Amino acid sequence: MSSYAAAYLDDGRSICWFRNGVDEFFYMLFTEDDWIEIHGRDALTFMPGDVPIEDAQVVGFQVSARVLRDRLDLVGVSLAVVAAQLQRLVESEAEILEGLRDMFSDSDDFTEYEREIEYLRQITWDSWLTQLRLGIVRGDSVDRFGRRESLGTASHLMAVWEDFDPRYPLRAVLETLPDDALITLDLADLIEGGWLEPSIDPQTVGRRVALDSSEGLLPPVVLAEGRFDIEVLNAALRLRRPHLMKFIRFPDFSHKNEGGASALRQTLRAFVAAGIPNRVVALFDNDAAARDVLRSVDEDSLPSNIRVTCLPDLDTATNYPTIGPHGQQPMDINGLASSIELFLGTDALTVNESLVPVQWTGYVRSLGAYQGELLDKGSVQRKFRQKVTVATKDPHSMATQDWSALDLLLDHLLDLIAQTLTPPSDSGSE
Structure with a gap:
């Protein structure tokens, strides 16, 4: 309970x-x-x-x-730090809503997205704090308990801090209150x-x-682009590395419907701003969309306990069936269209005796490359869940299943996590 x-x-x-x-x-x-x-x-x-x-x-x-x-x-959670973070969160939220607005331009939610985007684009720290102070004085709810409140109410303003370090919204509220x-x-x-x-x-x-974090004893955290990614990683660790289940965490922060590389970048920035002491690995897809987003991530400026990586290249992805304007042809989709589904095994990827193809979608102008997506993710995901159910009931069945790609991925992540504990070499020593 x-x-x-x-x-x-x-x-x-x-x-x-x-x-x-x-x-x-x-x-x-x-x-x-x-x-x-x-x-x-x-x-x-x-x-x-x-x-x-x-x-x-x-x-x-x-x-x-x-x-x-x-x-x-x-x-370290000063007013200046909170103000700067608030501005970043507001801008990120506006970008997410713009993406949703464009995706659902024909839906009833379009006008609502437009109103909220316009509202967010006008917010500054001073205006946000002023509205929060007015809302608290007039008796607005502060914590929204999952409800969607009207624009400008205290709980609506505070919703921008959802899933963020709770000290930050506390510091903001304190600024609206008298000393006593x-x-x-x-x-x-x-x-x-x-x-x-x-x-x-x-x-x-x-x-x-603080002591645990300095000794690397806090459990490492792996962040991923979506809820299904986390489901896959948890299942793979439980079935393929059960002795590590209590030593690594794959938290699901996808409480909203949006996902993908941009949402993961937002979570990563939140972790950096919050000073999370755990070792953290942000796992992006190995596709054009992720590569485009990662251009705005300065890895050299990240804290030493935080690493960024993409899904590793797969041999099966070097000659994978794709569908484009010129019909179906095999291509190397590493770096262009490799998502977590490509790691579920050829047994999950095979439907009607053929690999489910990747379909080329939008053109990423900044990279000069097309973004691709598995044509029928739903079928592949269902087959993987069935595969996990079988393996859970009878672990010996994994000998006849294809777990090679997920084994590769786990090794990739574990190696990267281990590197965060390795002190940098002294360039002046022999």
């Missing part, structure tokens, strides 16, 4: 919430001296309306806005659910996280 924690304003409006734990970097903003326990009528402010007064309790931390602002500034306003982090549900030990000092947690 899930348990939740939430950070609240004085009047009980939540700023953010956490499920089955609290983000460590958020948690370490508090100290043992901030611990509070509130029971009865005073706790009802932070409770749902149907909680009996005798059951109402808040257990956690309570700190003034001024104190939290100072602490956030000290750990209180922020309450209620942990009662997490403690009752056994997810959190109240006797542990948050600073101890913070020091442990």
Whole structure:
């Protein structure tokens, strides 16, 4: 059963919430001296309306806005940093919506996309903060709980920080509050659910996280372009490298419908801005769209714990059937049309005794190359899921299945992750 924690304003409006734990970097903003326990009528402010007064309790931390602002500034989440990141997120969101608008120009959502794009293009940090302050004063919800709110409301403005380091939106909200306003982090549900030990000092947690990251003990994270990519990577690791299941993470951040190289670049930038201490590998497709997006990623400026890579070249992709203006002909699609589906094995790629072909689609002018896409991804994905089901029930069946391409991909990722722990060689030594 899930348990939740939430950070609240004085009047009980939540700023953010956490499920089955609290983000460590958020948690370490508090100290043992901030611990509070509130029971009865005073706790009802932070409770749902149907909680009996005798059951109402808040257990956690309570700190003034001024104190939290100072602490956030000290750990690098300053107002200037938040302002710069907000502008990047707004611009990225506008680009994503423009792509969706162009894709669904004939749908009922077209006008809505147009309105929101125009709204986002006019936003500056100062105007965003002013609107947020007005929204908080008039009593708007701050955390949207998955609802889609009207343009300009506080929860709509805060939605730009979705899936981002929660310290950043907290710092933004704090800028709208008086110094003596209180922020309450209620942990009662997490403690009752056994997810959190109240006797542990948050600073101890913070020091442990920092120590683990410096020793490379935090689990490495692999980011990918889409939800199916993550599904494939998790299945491959579970079936082909089960002894590593607890040592690597393939998180799914694709809560929205958009995906692809641009969305992955946005996630990568968010990780960089947030200072994520884990070793991180961003895995892009090996196609023209990804190559085009990667031209805007300066790999030399990335932190040493973050690497960018593409799906490795495949032998089967060097002479793969394609369909274009001149009919069907085999081509080398490495770097042009190689997606995760090409790694699912020839048994998954074969339909009616033939490999599912790649169809050439748009022309990427900046690269002077066409982008290609597997013609029937749905059939290939279904065959792979069936293959995984069989292998899960009977691991010995993998001996008759084709896992060679996914083995290659796992080796590629594991090698790259290992390199992030290897200190650079001293060019002056023998």
